[in-house]
Amino acid sequence: MQNLLPEKIDTLFINCNLATMADNALSIIKNGALAVTGEIISWVGKEKNLPDNFEIRCKKILDCKNEWILPGFVDCHTHLVYGGSRSNEFEMRLKGISYEEISKKGGGIFSTVHASRNASKESLFTSASKRVKTLLKQGITTLEIKSGYGLNLETELKILEVIKQLDKKFPLHIEATFLGAHALPKEFKGNPDGYIDLVTQTMLPEVKNQGIATAVDVFCENIGFSLNQTRKVFQKAKEVGFNIKLHAEQLSDSNGAGLASEFNALSCDHLEYLSLSGAKKMAQHNVIAVLLPGAFYYLKETRKPPVDIFRKLKIPMAVSTDLNPGTS
Known part of the structure; x- marks a missing residue:
């Protein structure tokens, strides 16, 4: 997702692997991160692409310990x-x-x-x-x-x-x-x-x-x-x-x-x-x-x-x- 990280994030999942299911395929992102604001997924991408000091924007950060996040x-x-x-x-x-x-x-x-x-x-x-x-x-x-x-x-x-x-x-x-x-x-x-x-x-x-x-x-x-x-x-x-x-x-x-x-x-x-x-x-x-x-x-x-x-x-x-x- 080529968008900017929101200024306010409720939960940020880091150190995870993502199956986004984009374009009718798995569209896997390894070593990823996913941000949730309210009931919306507000950012998804490589963890290394998170901006500096991203922590101050987050109410909660969850380390997924290299586990997977899948669509429901x-x-x-x-x-x-x-x-x-x-x-x-x-x-x-x-x-x-x-x-x-x-x-x-x-x-x-x-x-x-x-x-x-x-x-x-x-x-x-x-x-x-x-x-x-x-x-x-x-x-x-x-x-x-x-x-x-x-x-x-x-x-x-x-x-x-x-x-x-x-x-x-x-x-x-x-x-x-x-x-x-x-x-x-x-x-x-x-x-x-x-x-x-x-x-x-x-x-x-x-x-x-x-x-x-x-x-x-x-x-x-x-x-x-x-x-x-x-x-x-x-x-x-x-x-x-x-x-x-x-x-x-x-x-x-x-x-x-x-x-x-x-x-x-x-x-x-x-x-x-x-x-x-x-x-x-x-x-x-x-x-x-x-x-x-x-x-x-x-x-x-x-x-x-x-x-x-x-x-x-x-x-x-x-x-x-x-x-x-x-x-x-």
């Missing part, structure tokens, strides 16, 4: 707010029981939905706070959190309100995503279209009115929601002003990525079964491919996302934790 990580796909525990499912997975079988037996998402509906806002905030603190320690400074463990208006709003509280409490940026179409709740068994009507006609407008989410996601899958049902959610989401995301092609090729691309989605996530035609649509609409290796390995999947195709088509890729109570 972005965790762009999490399900961090939930009630209960699904540790018993780990044993089930070790015995070879599939994710679909666990779900059909009332486990998986449905177990967490039951616990989340019965949990107080305070208990959800307390448990989620521990997870946020762990991510902060790992260098994550921007975090996306989805709802989706309520599957009714009251609990979906409760989860989104907790996400808003977390954003206010902790020194990182949090974006909330409404994932009301995560699974079909038991009270709508045999009536998925009726539940999608609830999501589109009641939940989405209320979430928008309260301003507690910026994006909408859907689990488009053979154990989730069909392509037509997903389209209905996206149409309403766009109508009221939400960004679009999608759990796409995790367990089968449902052509969800192609649909999401038509709505200029921010991202399609998982993508193990993505087809070439779906990838081409993502490339045409600048949709980011979010890879979730934690879920892939936990579920013992064998089909990997088509990373070579992403590279060939120059589709941007992101890697995220998919932090959730059951599969990552």
Whole structure:
């Protein structure tokens, strides 16, 4: 950074190595220094280029002892707010029981939905706070959190309100995503279209009115929601002003990525079964491919996302934790 060192500096980091990530590269500065004034990085460069008597400008000087300073990580796909525990499912997975079988037996998402509906806002905030603190320690400074463990208006709003509280409490940026179409709740068994009507006609407008989410996601899958049902959610989401995301092609090729691309989605996530035609649509609409290796390995999947195709088509890729109570 070819600018002058400010007259007033809150914190100056010296004796450090910097990965500035300028110009889409690491742009490493060895033996560097970095100045912070307020909430702004006000100077960065070689320590030897600091002016004489720079110390008198600084409230605090920290010697990094030749350690690294990196940009904060972005965790762009999490399900961090939930009630209960699904540790018993780990044993089930070790015995070879599939994710679909666990779900059909009332486990998986449905177990967490039951616990989340019965949990107080305070208990959800307390448990989620521990997870946020762990991510902060790992260098994550921007975090996306989805709802989706309520599957009714009251609990979906409760989860989104907790996400808003977390954003206010902790020194990182949090974006909330409404994932009301995560699974079909038991009270709508045999009536998925009726539940999608609830999501589109009641939940989405209320979430928008309260301003507690910026994006909408859907689990488009053979154990989730069909392509037509997903389209209905996206149409309403766009109508009221939400960004679009999608759990796409995790367990089968449902052509969800192609649909999401038509709505200029921010991202399609998982993508193990993505087809070439779906990838081409993502490339045409600048949709980011979010890879979730934690879920892939936990579920013992064998089909990997088509990373070579992403590279060939120059589709941007992101890697995220998919932090959730059951599969990552």
